[in-house]
Structure formats: C-alpha cells, structure tokens
Amino acid sequence: MMKLKFNCLNCKQEFFYYYQKKFCCQKCQQRYWRKSHKEHLREYMIKWKKLNPDKIKQYVIKFRKKYGSLYQRKHYYRIKNEIFTLLGSKCSKCGYNKDWRVLQIDHVYGRGDADRKIKLGSYKYYRMILSELKMGSKNYQLLCANCNILKKYENNELNQFTYKRRNY
Ligand SMILES: [Zn+2]
Numbered sequence: 001m002m003k004l005k006f007n008c009l010n011c012k013q014e015f016f017y018y019y020q021k022k023f024c025c026q027k028c029q030q031r032y033w034r035k036s037h038k039e040h041l042r043e044y045m046i047k048w049k050k051l052n053p054d055k056i057k058q059y060v061i062k063f064r065k066k067y068g069s070l071y072q073r074k075h076y077y078r079i080k081n082e083i084f085t086l087l088g089s090k091c092s093k094c095g096y097n098k099d100w101r102v103l104q105i106d107h108v109y110g111r112g113d114a115d116r117k118i119k120l121g122s123y124k125y126y127r128m129i130l131s132e133l134k135m136g137s138k139n140y141q142l143l144c145a146n147c148n149i150l151k152k153y154e155n156n157e158l159n160q161f162t163y164k165r166r167n168y
C-alpha cells in the first residue's frame, strides 16, 4: 500500500499516510479543536469555575508554590524599571547612563539601606518607593555605584553608630 501526501490543517506541514487524514499528529488535532471551539470552551470554563470554587483555590495555591517566586521577580523588574524611568535613568551626580545594572536607587537623606534591612523585603520596598515617587516625593535619586559609595563615605552612612546617634 502506498502512502499518500497530505497537509496538516493545524501546522500546515506535509505528512504521509495510508488513507486520508486531516492532521499530522494527535497534538495538532487537539490544538485545532481548541482553536475552533475557543468561545465554547470559555463559556464552559466560566460555568466550571462557578461550580468548583474550591478546586480553583487549590490550583492557585499549587501555581503559586511552583511559579510564585518567578512571577514576583518579573513584577520586581517591572517596578524597578518604572522607578528608573521616573528618576531619569541616569546617575544624578556624574550623569552616567550607559548600563542600568550599575545604577542604584538611593535615599537622598541616606536611609535606604537601613530601611531595607530593618523593615521590608526589597520587593515591597521598591513598591513603596514607586508609590511615593508617583505622589511626587523627591526623597529618591539614582546614583551609579561609584557615586553611591563615595556619597556613603562622605556622609558616614557606612557607620552604623553614627546612623543611630543622628536619629533621622
Ligand atoms: Zn500538524
């Protein structure tokens, strides 16, 4: 028996088979069915969600356990990006803007590190900064790593004791 040539309806690739077939593989068949029944499936899912709220909760918990940190990291970079654009994405002392990885968000009055260590995880910390910036706060600036360290030495921010004595 001869194999005949067909085109797969889903992936449009040629394949050979003994009798007429629409799809090259089962996956293509499933994908094609899903594509052509999109609205039907959506309605079905909405009904199913209403009927099984507990299962949805379990799925969400599972999903968060598996991908939670990854999702947060994406979010984290998005927020960081927004902060950078709001602050002009360059060093406010020397104007360096070639590589964003060297730029750091700095509290103008030198509380940044202390705040981050004591109160919040860095993700929440960045979110707080972003909301403050959107309200028009001028407490934050971007500094490149060089300027940041120099500023810390000049202001004695590296010394914990002076920080405590000053009582910001
Ligand atoms: Zn195919």
Ligand SMILES: [Zn+2]
Binding pocket: 091, 092, 093, 094, 095, 096, 143, 144, 145, 146, 147, 148
């Ligand atoms: Zn600089």
